[in-house]
Amino acid sequence: MADSPHIADVTAQDFEAQVLQRSHEVPVLVDFWAGWCAPCRALKPVLEKLAQEYQGKFFLAKIDTDKEQPLAAQYGIRSLPTVQLFRNGQAVDSFMGAQPERTVRALLDKHVARExxxxxxxxxxxxxxxxxxxxxxxxxxxxxxxxxxxxxxxxxxxxxxxxxxxxxxxxxxxxxxxxTRDSAEAAMLKAHMEFARLADGSLALTELEKKLAATPADSETRLHLSARQVLNGQYEAAMQNLLEIVRHDRKFRDDAGRKSLLAVFQLLGNNHELVKKYRPLLASALN
Missing domain, CATH: 1.25.40.10 (Tetratricopeptide repeat domain)
Structure with a gap:
């Protein structure tokens, strides 16, 4: 396996080229190991077998953590073996321990190219x-x-x-x-689906806006309007409407305002500026 074009021992000197740059072309599976580690020795033939079988659909980079301690520390390696999968210059998936072949294969199949x-x-x-x-x-x-x-x-x-x-x-x-069912992307789609369900069969957005203007205390209309706004990409307007439900009608539909606002957070992701803005506003409304 040492002569395989799909496998290489990697050091800090060539990590940039072998892992980060290469990961823009194919997934790179980085095996952080040590010679004294029995689970590492058990995992090694599994990884090498898959690297040969996949024939270049991913690259296996092996890093001896005894020799490359700063590199291991940089990537937060605290247990051996730790395997991280890099794509587009970032570690996007990982596992620890001597996992069976089916587990490693399942991780790879999420990332390698398919016809x-x-x-x-x-x-x-x-x-x-x-x-x-x-x-x-x-x-x-x-x-x-x-x-x-x-x-x-x-x-x-x-x-x-x-x-x-x-x-x-x-x-x-x-x-x-x-x-994949537990992935962030699937969670976002599930959140989107809940708003699609809410909007299904409701009035059009402009009609809901008119109805709410006439009856501002109507939480049902406000909830349906927020769903339409989410689906229309009007996230801040939707979040403001849901926050109003939390503030003034907390018991409505078993706390639907709070639950729906959390669903918008999930849809947008924790790093979105609106989530950063409205999360403390929600916390304040709940206190």
């Missing part, structure tokens, strides 16, 4: 160009030809939600692998 990914790229290009029918057709083709491609399923679920095909999107999300 159906080309179909997904074409579908996303069609969606970007506004051809939603073509995008849906291509994504359906990708899912049918490669049922294990969770990336295709996530993309199709997002498109279905944009077209208010809620039941179909929900079925796709339920068919995801367990790891």
């Amino acid at each position: 159906s990914d080309a179909i997904v790229r074409n579908a996303l290009a069609a969606q970007q160009a506004g051809d939603l029918d073509q995008a849906a057709t291509l994504l359906q083709q990708a899912v049918e030809s490669d049922p294990a491609n969770d990336r295709a399923k996530l993309a199709l679920a997002g498109l279905l939600l944009a077209r208010s095909q809620i039941a179909d999107a929900e079925a796709l999300l339920k068919s995801l692998s367990p790891d």
